[in-house]
Amino acid sequence: MKASSADILLNFMPRKLIGAMFMLLWALAFSTAMSFAKTLDPETPSLVIVFLRCLFGLMFFMPVAIINKHTSFQTKRPILHLMRIVFVCSSMACTYYAYRHLPLGLATSLGMTAPLITTMMAILILGDNVSWKKWLVILIGYTGVLIMVRPNVGEIPFAVWIEILANILAACSILSVKVMTRTESTMTIMLYANVATTALASLAVLGVWEVPKHDDLIALVAIGGLGMFSHYCSASALRYGNPSFLGPFEYTRMCFAIPIGYMFFDEMPTASMIIGSLVIVTATTLLTRLEMSEQKKLTTAL
Numbered sequence: 001m002k003a004s005s006a007d008i009l010l011n012f013m014p015r016k017l018i019g020a021m022f023m024l025l026w027a028l029a030f031s032t033a034m035s036f037a038k039t040l041d042p043e044t045p046s047l048v049i050v051f052l053r054c055l056f057g058l059m060f061f062m063p064v065a066i067i068n069k070h071t072s073f074q075t076k077r078p079i080l081h082l083m084r085i086v087f088v089c090s091s092m093a094c095t096y097y098a099y100r101h102l103p104l105g106l107a108t109s110l111g112m113t114a115p116l117i118t119t120m121m122a123i124l125i126l127g128d129n130v131s132w133k134k135w136l137v138i139l140i141g142y143t144g145v146l147i148m149v150r151p152n153v154g155e156i157p158f159a160v161w162i163e164i165l166a167n168i169l170a171a172c173s174i175l176s177v178k179v180m181t182r183t184e185s186t187m188t189i190m191l192y193a194n195v196a197t198t199a200l201a202s203l204a205v206l207g208v209w210e211v212p213k214h215d216d217l218i219a220l221v222a223i224g225g226l227g228m229f230s231h232y233c234s235a236s237a238l239r240y241g242n243p244s245f246l247g248p249f250e251y252t253r254m255c256f257a258i259p260i261g262y263m264f265f266d267e268m269p270t271a272s273m274i275i276g277s278l279v280i281v282t283a284t285t286l287l288t289r290l291e292m293s294e295q296k297k298l299t300t301a302l
Contacts, residue, residue: 019241020288022233023249029230031256035264036219036226037099044216045208046096049223051201052212053092056224057231058194068187075192076183080176085196087173092197093204094166101159110160114167115247116142121171122243126178134245137287141251144279147272174234174243181239189235194228248287251280 013021040049075081099107119138123130180189212220237246255277261267 015240016242016245017288019237019239019246020249020284022237022240023246024252026230026233026237027250027252028256029226029233031253031260033223033226033230034099035257035260036223037096038265039219040216041213042100044212045205045210046093046100047201047205047208048210048212049096049220050089050092051198051205051209052217052220053223053227054194054198054201056221057228058198058224060225060228061190061194065187065191075188077180080180081189081192081196084173084176084180085193085200087169087176088193089197089200089204091166091169091173094162094169098159098163098166102157102163107159107163110163111167111250111253114170115250117167118171118174118243118247121175122178122247125175126243133290134287137283137290138248140286141248141280141283144251144254144276144283147276147279171243174238174247177235178238178243181235186232186235186239190228190231193231245287249284252284255280 037049095111098110102110115138119130177189258267258269258274258277262269
């Protein structure tokens with residue numbers, strides 16, 4: 001498997017730091033895409049949004065694939081690709097459903113349970129080693145999320161369970177990508193995912209298809225481009241770091257959501273949002289320093 005262009009960064013920084021950098025870019029792209037999704041007509045079926053997001057994402061990806069024609073698109077893990085495609089499509093549909101049927105703060109806070117689910121599954125399935133210090137930092141980061149959104153206690157809506165299901169499916173997708181990065185290039189992973197998810201979404205949307213409004217179409221193009229970029233960032237991050245290490249960096253989505261909400265939706269940040277953001281930034285910084293310290297000790301021991 002040929003080295004990707006991102007491997008050049010290995011000359012300047014440790015592998016896991018590169019993974020953390022890609023996760024931050026993923027968080028920014030995802031937050032921006034969800035902001036565009038917030039502007040869509042609420043009457044537009046979620047399956048239409050999923051299909052057009054996949055279609056426009058594929059349109060953005062194909063020129064990149066053509067440029068990288070030297071990359072081998074042969075796969076050694078066709079079954080794992082198929083499983084991951086099912087995980088991605090199902091998770092995407094569940095996520096859009098939840099974000100459109102729940103308050104944005106509640107949907108985002110539920111989304112922040114994904115790193116904990118990913119970490120636990122990485123331990124059980126991949127055998128990742130997570131020390132008590134890392135668990136403590138992960139819980140500190142999630143505490144920051146709770147400070148920001150202050151979730152209400154009451155009857156649990158159906159969309160809440162859909163969001164939790166989306167997180168489980170997303171965790172399965174993340175773990176499958178981590179396994180595939182051992183033998184597959186990032187471009188190969190993206191090609192199979194983009195082509196297959198678009199094909200599946202085109203079949204699912206047949207019964208509910210309707211032409212979106214012009215303004216929505218512009219937003220959907222942006223969502224497709226951001227989705228393709230976020231996909232590249234997440235796959236690249238998993239090439240350089242373990243899911244248990246990278247998972248907590250998903251919390252930084254909340255930090256990006258605050259300035260985006262303020263600039264484009266006139267959502268004034270509250271004191272709890274600012275304090276929660278500081279807790280999240282502190283936790284991710286501590287986790288990075290802890291991981292780099294452990295890596296340095298291991299290198300010294302060798």
